[in-house]
Amino acid sequence: MPEGLEAEIWRSAAQPLVGRRVSSVVVDERVTAEGIVELLPGARIEGVGRRGKIVTLHLERDAERFVVGLHFGMTGRLVIDGESPIERLEYASSADRPEWDRLCLWTGCEASRAVPALRLNDPRRLGRVSLGPDTTALGPEASTITANELSAAITHRRAVIKTVLLDQHAVAGLGNLCADEVLFHAAISPHRGADSLTDDEVERLADECRMQLAAMLERGGSTSGVLDPALRAALGACPLDGHPLRRETIGGRTAIWCSRHQR
DNA sequence: CGGCATGTTTCGCC
DNA sequence: AGGCGAAACATGCC
Numbered sequence: 001m002p003e004g005l006e007a008e009i010w011r012s013a014a015q016p017l018v019g020r021r022v023s024s025v026v027v028d029e030r031v032t033a034e035g036i037v038e039l040l041p042g043a044r045i046e047g048v049g050r051r052g053k054i055v056t057l058h059l060e061r062d063a064e065r066f067v068v069g070l071h072f073g074m075t076g077r078l079v080i081d082g083e084s085p086i087e088r089l090e091y092a093s094s095a096d097r098p099e100w101d102r103l104c105l106w107t108g109c110e111a112s113r114a115v116p117a118l119r120l121n122d123p124r125r126l127g128r129v130s131l132g133p134d135t136t137a138l139g140p141e142a143s144t145i146t147a148n149e150l151s152a153a154i155t156h157r158r159a160v161i162k163t164v165l166l167d168q169h170a171v172a173g174l175g176n177l178c179a180d181e182v183l184f185h186a187a188i189s190p191h192r193g194a195d196s197l198t199d200d201e202v203e204r205l206a207d208e209c210r211m212q213l214a215a216m217l218e219r220g221g222s223t224s225g226v227l228d229p230a231l232r233a234a235l236g237a238c239p240l241d242g243h244p245l246r247r248e249t250i251g252g253r254t255a256i257w258c259s260r261h262q263r
Numbered sequence: 264c265g266g267c268a269t270g271t272t273t274c275g276c277c
Numbered sequence: 278a279g280g281c282g283a284a285a286c287a288t289g290c291c
Contacts, residue, residue, distance in 0.1 A: 003269055073269095074269065075270095075288080076270095124289070125288070126271070158280075159280080251281095254268085
């Protein structure tokens with residue numbers, strides 16, 4: 001599930017937490033950074049943000065400010081006040097078992113203490129809870145990226161474009177599905193060397209990042225693209241020109257693309 | 264049982 | 278030094 005779009009949905013859903021004070025915390029220490037359990041209780045949530053695929057909790061306690069980063073891995077999900085903004089799960093369990101909780105955070109405000117204000121549930125345990133995540137190491141946001149920013153991020157890279165788009169240090173927020181989706185709409189083959197793109201192609205790709213991500217966010221997330229999970233699995237005809245879609249492993253990830261219109 | 268999965272980190276090789 | 282690709286991580290599901 002979790003690409004930048006899902007992180008954005010969760011960031012938005014978590015806004016009601018702003019202004020509340022953390023009363024208690026339970027963590028799975030195998031995925032949680034040292035010190036967080038001690039730091040959180042008594043802290044006030046000053047804001048909830050997002051950078052790339054990371055949701056950031058901005059906290060203050062005793063005039064000290066710190067940031068907790070929520071990383072979702074492949075299967076992590078966020079539940080706010082018992083409400084799950086994203087119910088539909090792809091490539092993950094649809095169950096929600098307590099033993100998969102990695103972070104439970106209660107605030108003083110809710111009516112029932114039984115329901116955590118924030119809960120990070122992750123069956124596969126590839127997610128993380130970090131302290132002071134280094135968001136400066138991330139590339140520009142894919143959802144707002146300009147042609148100039150994209151050019152600076154990729155034109156000196158020799159790896160294929162699909163791989164570079166997935167590198168969060170180059171561009172932040174794109175996951176496997178969204179990377180395939182923007183390449184599909186920009187009509188660029190995932191095999192192209194990043195440094196081989198023309199200025200026109202870079203501009204097209206930046207435009208499609210902004211347009212397609214906005215459209216997919218409106219439709220509910222990274223599974224709502226033209227290359228949705230059903231079409232990826234069925235490997236049917238290209239919705240644009242009818243040519244059979246191709247499935248290949250590129251940079252260790254499954255790429256779905258149309259070899260006719262993506263050049 | 265084998266294989267696959269929306270992600271990130273680590274290791275070895277240039 | 279730093280970019281690159283493959284492997285590792287961890288676990289559920291088809």
